[in-house]
Amino acid sequence: MEAAKQVRKNAYAPYSCFLVGAALRGSDGQIYTGCNVENVSYGLSICAERVAVFKAVSAGVTSFQALVLVTDQEELVSPCGACRQVLAEFSLEMPVFMVNFQEKIVQTTVEKLLPASFVFRKSREEKFNEERF
Ligand code: THU
Secondary structure (H helix, E strand, O other): OHHHHHHHOOOOOOOOOOOOOEEEEEOOEEEEEEEOEEEOOOOHHHHHHHHHHHHHHOOOOOEEEEEEEEEEOOOOOOOOHHHHHHHHHHHOOOOOEEEEEOOOOOEEEHHHOOOOOOOHHHHHHHHHHHHHH
């Protein structure tokens, strides 16, 4: 939670002025953080959650223990649809904690946020892993 609050300060959000921080604990015990990074071409902006996931994956970590999402809003923010699909790629069971600065906390899971998510054919996934290792 502390890591998510800290990284939120780095959010680059001059268009929405809405700062978001995310912290993902990898199965290696490390915390991977992310903040939202906006762009003048609005559609190129990326959410804090995806930055955290992509940082972890690029560090070689693809299994996670938990995600914390921090905003400074009375009403808690939950991950957008795109982020839900990206999180579902790696863990459906992962607990997701939505938090604000009044210490309000709501706990859910990726599966609850994105029920009946798209799953790629297993045979292709196995082939990919065979070729990779
Ligand atoms: N945003 C996130 O980073 N995560 C969310 O879960 C919701 C939205 C960002 C995207 C954009 O930079 C700003 O918040 C306003 O939508």
